Amino acid sequence: xxxxxxxxxxxxxxxxxxxxxxxxxxxxxxxxxxxxxxxxxxxxxxxxxxxxxxxxxxxxxxxxxxxxxxxxxxxxxxxxxxxxxxxxxxxxxxxxxxxxxxxxxxxxxxxxxxxxxxxxxxxxxxxxxxxxxxxxxxxxxxxxxxxxxxxxxxxxxxxxxxxxxxxxxxxxxxxxxxxxxxxxxxxxxxxxxxxxxxxxxxxxxxxxxxxxxxxxxxxxxxxxxxxxxxxxxxxxxxxxxxxxxxxxxxxxxxxxxxxxxxxxxxxxxxxxxxxxxxxxxxxxxxxxxxxxxxxxxxxxxxxxxxxxxxxxxxxxxxxxxxxxxxxxxxxx
Amino acid sequence: xxxxxxxxxxxxxxxxxxxxxxxxxxxxxxxxxxxxxxxxxxxxxxxxxxxxxxxxxxxxxxxxxxxxxxxxxxxxxxxxxxxxxxxxxxxxxxxxxxxxxxxxxxxxxxxxxxxxxxxxxxxxxxxxxxxxxxxxxxxxxxxxxxxxxxxxxxxxxxxxxxxxxxxxxxxxxxxxxxxxxxxxxxxxxxxxxxxxxxxxxxxxxxxxxxxxxxxxxxxxxxxxxxxxxxxxxxxxxxxxxxxxxxxxxxxxxxxxxxxxxxxxxxxxxxxxxxxxxxxxxxxxxxxxxxxxxxxxxxxxxxxxxxxxxxxxxxxxxxxxxxxxxxxxxxxx
Numbered sequence: 001x002x003x004x005x006x007x008x009x010x011x012x013x014x015x016x017x018x019x020x021x022x023x024x025x026x027x028x029x030x031x032x033x034x035x036x037x038x039x040x041x042x043x044x045x046x047x048x049x050x051x052x053x054x055x056x057x058x059x060x061x062x063x064x065x066x067x068x069x070x071x072x073x074x075x076x077x078x079x080x081x082x083x084x085x086x087x088x089x090x091x092x093x094x095x096x097x098x099x100x101x102x103x104x105x106x107x108x109x110x111x112x113x114x115x116x117x118x119x120x121x122x123x124x125x126x127x128x129x130x131x132x133x134x135x136x137x138x139x140x141x142x143x144x145x146x147x148x149x150x151x152x153x154x155x156x157x158x159x160x161x162x163x164x165x166x167x168x169x170x171x172x173x174x175x176x177x178x179x180x181x182x183x184x185x186x187x188x189x190x191x192x193x194x195x196x197x198x199x200x201x202x203x204x205x206x207x208x209x210x211x212x213x214x215x216x217x218x219x220x221x222x223x224x225x226x227x228x229x230x231x232x233x234x235x236x237x238x239x240x241x242x243x244x245x246x247x248x249x250x251x252x253x254x255x256x257x258x259x260x261x262x263x264x265x266x267x268x269x270x271x272x273x274x275x276x277x278x279x280x281x282x283x284x285x286x287x288x289x290x291x292x293x294x295x296x297x298x299x300x301x302x303x304x305x306x307x308x309x310x311x312x313x314x315x316x317x318x319x320x321x322x323x324x325x326x327x328x329x330x331x332x
Numbered sequence: 333x334x335x336x337x338x339x340x341x342x343x344x345x346x347x348x349x350x351x352x353x354x355x356x357x358x359x360x361x362x363x364x365x366x367x368x369x370x371x372x373x374x375x376x377x378x379x380x381x382x383x384x385x386x387x388x389x390x391x392x393x394x395x396x397x398x399x400x401x402x403x404x405x406x407x408x409x410x411x412x413x414x415x416x417x418x419x420x421x422x423x424x425x426x427x428x429x430x431x432x433x434x435x436x437x438x439x440x441x442x443x444x445x446x447x448x449x450x451x452x453x454x455x456x457x458x459x460x461x462x463x464x465x466x467x468x469x470x471x472x473x474x475x476x477x478x479x480x481x482x483x484x485x486x487x488x489x490x491x492x493x494x495x496x497x498x499x500x501x502x503x504x505x506x507x508x509x510x511x512x513x514x515x516x517x518x519x520x521x522x523x524x525x526x527x528x529x530x531x532x533x534x535x536x537x538x539x540x541x542x543x544x545x546x547x548x549x550x551x552x553x554x555x556x557x558x559x560x561x562x563x564x565x566x567x568x569x570x571x572x573x574x575x576x577x578x579x580x581x582x583x584x585x586x587x588x589x590x591x592x593x594x595x596x597x598x599x600x601x602x603x604x605x606x607x608x609x610x611x612x613x614x615x616x617x618x619x620x621x622x623x624x625x626x627x628x629x630x631x632x633x634x635x636x637x638x639x640x641x642x643x644x645x646x647x648x649x650x651x652x653x654x655x656x657x658x659x660x661x662x663x664x
Contacts, residue, residue: 061412070423075402080393080652086660091402095427266659277657306656315649320412324638325609327599328418 024196028205030212034223035191036260036310040109040181046124046174048181052161056179058318059172064152065145066137068093069330073130073176077105079315082264083183088272093138094332100238101272106312107260109181112228116270117241118255123177128169142169152328153321185261185310193307200307207297207304214291216284216301225259225308235287236271263306277302356528360537362544366555367523368592368642372441372513378456378506380513384493388511390650391504396484397477398469400425401662405462405508409437411647414596415515420604425470426664432570433604438644439592441513444560448586448602451576455509460501474501484660485653517593517642525639532639539629539636546623548616548633557591557640567619568603595638609634 042048059065061079063072076090076098077083083104089097100116108114114126130136131145139145146169149155158166161175190208192198200208211217221227230241230253241253254270267273268280281301285291293301322328374380391397392405408422408430409415415436421429432448440446446458462468463477471477478501481487490498493507522540524530532540543549553559562573562585573585586602599605600612613633617623625633654660 058412063410063417068423069417069419070407078395078652079649080390081654085395085401086654087401087662088659091400263656264654266655266657275659302657309656312651317411317647317649319644320410322413322418322596323598324595324641325598325634327420327607330419 025194026196028209029194030208030217032217032221033190033194033208033212033225035194036107036184036186036188037110037223038186040184042181043122043124043177046177048178049161052175052178053182054179054318055157055161056175056177057315058154058157058320059176060179061318062152062320064148064320064328065131065139065172066093067139067144067331069328071137073105073127076102076130076136079183079313082106082185082261082312083108084265086266088267090136092136093134096135098133098135100270101267103257104261104265105180106183106185107224107258109184110224110258111226111255113255116254117244118230119244123180124170124173127173127176127180145169146172148328151323153323157321183313185312188260188308188310190304190307191310201303203300203303204307205304207300207302210297210301211304214285214293215289219256219288220259226256229256230254231256231288233270233287235269235283236273238270240270259305259308261309263302263309277305281305357526358528360541361526362540362549364549364553365522365526365540365544365557367526368439368516368518368520369442369555370518372516374513375454375456375509378509380510381493384507384510385514386511386650387489387493388507388509389647390486390489390652391508392511393650394484394652396480396652396660397463397471397504398425399471399476399663401660403469405437405459408434408462408468411515411645414438414517414593414644415440416597418598420599422468424468425466428467430465430467432602433599435589436593436597437512438515438517439556439590441516442556442590443558443587445587449573449576450562450587455512456502456505459505459508459512477501478504480660483655485655489653515645517644520592520640520642522636522639523642533635535632535635536639537636539632539634542629542633543636546617546625547621551588551620552591558588561588562586563588563620565602565619567601567615568605570602572602591637591640593641595634595641609637613637 060073063069063075065072071092076085076087078085083106084102088101089099090102092098103116109123114120114123115129120126120129131139132142146167149172150167155167158171162171189198189200193200211220219227219229219231230250232252233240233254234252239251241250242248244250263277266277267275268277274280274283278298281298282293285293395401395404395407397404403424408417410417415438416434420433421431422434424430435448441455446452446455447461452458452461463471464474478499481504482499487499490503494503521530521532525532543552551559551561551563562582564584565572565586566584571583573582574580576582595609598609599607600609606612606615610630613630614625617625
């Protein structure tokens with residue numbers, strides 16, 4: 001069961017989160033499109049509290065989660081660059097490259113499953129992946145990671161949030177999940193347009209109509225511009241969701257990515273192989289819809305997609321717990 | 333020529349910077365010791381402005397300074413862990429290790445030279461080192477780095493701060509230097525004690541007397557607990573300042589490190605070889621002063637050094653400039 005929490009009500013959110021209701025929704029906005037929702041789903045077993053979010057923020061930014069002490073969640077999902085690292089495939093432990101392009105952590109609270117192949121149901125499950133992935137943070141065991149966090153001084157921080165002996169791998173993931181539910185990007189130009197608070201360009205309006213006309217929005221639908229389903233994308237050699245379900249029917253199936261902030265999260269696709277948004281639009285139209293777009297259409301669609309860049313969250317850099325007077329035992 | 337700027341006067345500093353004057357300086361505080369100065373030296377050719385500091389903050393945290401797009405100043409001088417990475421020797425380009433332990437960026441604005449061997453006169457010079465170091469950020473040329481910053485969208489940001497065509501390697505270093513002058517840690521327990529605003533433990537007081545009695549403070553002197561000189565430290569194989577000056581008289585000479593926040597910057601020494609502050613204290617007393625300290629004396633000195641941990645700066649995570657709709661050209 002999930003409850004919904006208004007992020008406007010959360011004291012630690014920035015003041016920029018708008019409460020304005022749609023005064024006059026412009027007539028040209030296609031059915032289904034809308035402003036970023038003002039609430040995110042919150043699992044019943046992981047309610048958000050300011051202390052938990054603060055702990056999650058420490059953990060998100062702390063390279064102590066990695067075996068080497070060199071890699072944090074933020075290394076690949078950088079808060080300064082829209083929750084991504086702009087790499088084709090991220091650099092991990094000992095400079096190994098990950099298998100797929102790192103998806104953004106911004107607005108990930110809205111997705112019904114996590115990872116390109118949806119192998120994690122929600123943020124808390126996702127947060128357990130990279131620490132144990134040998135090409136990412138490369139922790140050998142959950143116990144090793146928990147022991148390092150204990151040594152780093154996280155024990156009392158967890159106890160404050162989760163009660164006595166609160167430091168555990170599960171609670172680490174809960175705190176990170178709670179923090180990630182604050183990484184929302186409201187008030188994109190498109191959102192303000194929908195709410196009757198501002199305008200977008202004529203090119204963006206043509207693009208908005210075009211994506212609806214040619215059928216992009218059959219999957220990139222709703223206010224999130226994803227219907228949160230898996231769709232077959234026959235592009236590249238990665239078999240996608242088949243490796244999760246073991247079903248050949250899922251061959252080359254991937255999660256439909258949101259268009260929110262898509263202009264800021266290049267390069268594109270699960271393999272990060274496409275450098276520009278224009279090229280990504282052109283390929284998607286061709287491969288998924290059998291549509292050959294003109295250069296003008298591509299430009300219009302890109303202009304529209306750029307109106308989906310919102311306001312990034314304001315985050316104060318945390319101070320990590322650290323033991324006074326002795327070094328941590330990083331490993332290589 | 334250097335002017336001095338009161339950091340209390342800088343609008344973007346936290347409110348925690350104290351202006352209190354020494355109401356009653358306790359009689360047991362040795363001559364010369366004092367609270368962290370309320371002003372940092374600022375070079376006449378690089379005055380601090382809020383816009384320049386903000387740009388410097390972006391640059392400090394942005395991995396776009398590195399050839400790979402993976403390494404920022406903050407990678408080794410993490411704002412969350414007292415301006416260090418707690419590594420023996422930092423991890424750089426392609427997982428290479430640096431030659432020496434990364435010194436903290438906190439309070440570095442106070443040092444009269446930078447790096448362990450003092451090869452950079454001030455922060456602006458230091459900031460030019462890591463980008464061009466092949467084992468750190470590994471940029472091939474200054475022009476390559478400037479072109480990447482241009483591509484990343486930094487042009488207008490530099491123009492705002494430095495005027496037309498403001499984006500240059502020199503100005504990058506100036507902005508970072510300006511930001512680093514805000515990384516100060518006032519209001520340590522010792523500072524409050526000196527100002528008559530709080531107490532420190534009996535053990536810390538014994539340690540304070542001991543470091544003065546045995547002569548540590550002949551070099552670790554003044555409010556910064558460094559006299560900003562080079563001293564011979566015959567420990568390990570690194571020849572230190574000799575490689576900078578070419579003079580054999582400088583063999584094994586290193587900058588006297590400040591004790592400010594020393595409890596939070598393990599491991600210790602230029603080679604990062606010592607894991608605990610206790611051991612560092614014991615070795616320094618033996619090698620530099622010929623003094624064999626008792627365990628009780630070591631414990632007292634460590635208790636005193638822990639009172640020199642100040643209040644870290646409050647930094648809001650910046651949003652990096654990035655081009656909309658296309659990837660940056662990281663290299664490996």
